[in-house]
Amino acid sequence: MSASAKNDKMIKLEINAEDLLPHQVRLIKSMNAMLVQVLNAEDEEQYFEGSAELMRLSAAIIKEAQFTERLMTKDNIPYAEQALEYSMDVLSDYVSKARVVNYDN
Numbered sequence: 001m002s003a004s005a006k007n008d009k010m011i012k013l014e015i016n017a018e019d020l021l022p023h024q025v026r027l028i029k030s031m032n033a034m035l036v037q038v039l040n041a042e043d044e045e046q047y048f049e050g051s052a053e054l055m056r057l058s059a060a061i062i063k064e065a066q067f068t069e070r071l072m073t074k075d076n077i078p079y080a081e082q083a084l085e086y087s088m089d090v091l092s093d094y095v096s097k098a099r100v101v102n103y104d105n
Contacts, residue, residue, distance in 0.1 A: 024064055031057040059084055 013032070017025050034054045041047035063080040 019066070021064075021066075024061070027057060027061050027064060031061065062087070 015028060017028075020028075031054065034050055034057055038047065038050040038054055041050055062083050065080065068080040068083075
């Protein structure tokens, strides 16, 4: 395979992890790996289990956001839980209305 053909098959993501904690970086790496696994799933179990794991990782990333730590000490408001509940409501609306968001131009 030529170098240009190989480059056409690669997506390079750059994330500034300067302000992220090591476990946050691991969550991002795990989520990217699971995303690729779901997109390439070859059987039903792999697709469904991978999809559930992808959603679990998304929730973990939301819960581990530094936003929640900074504000939690001031307000005692469970922002992570509220953000997850809101996200689930929005996701449920998308699923029930069979709406699919298309980000392609």
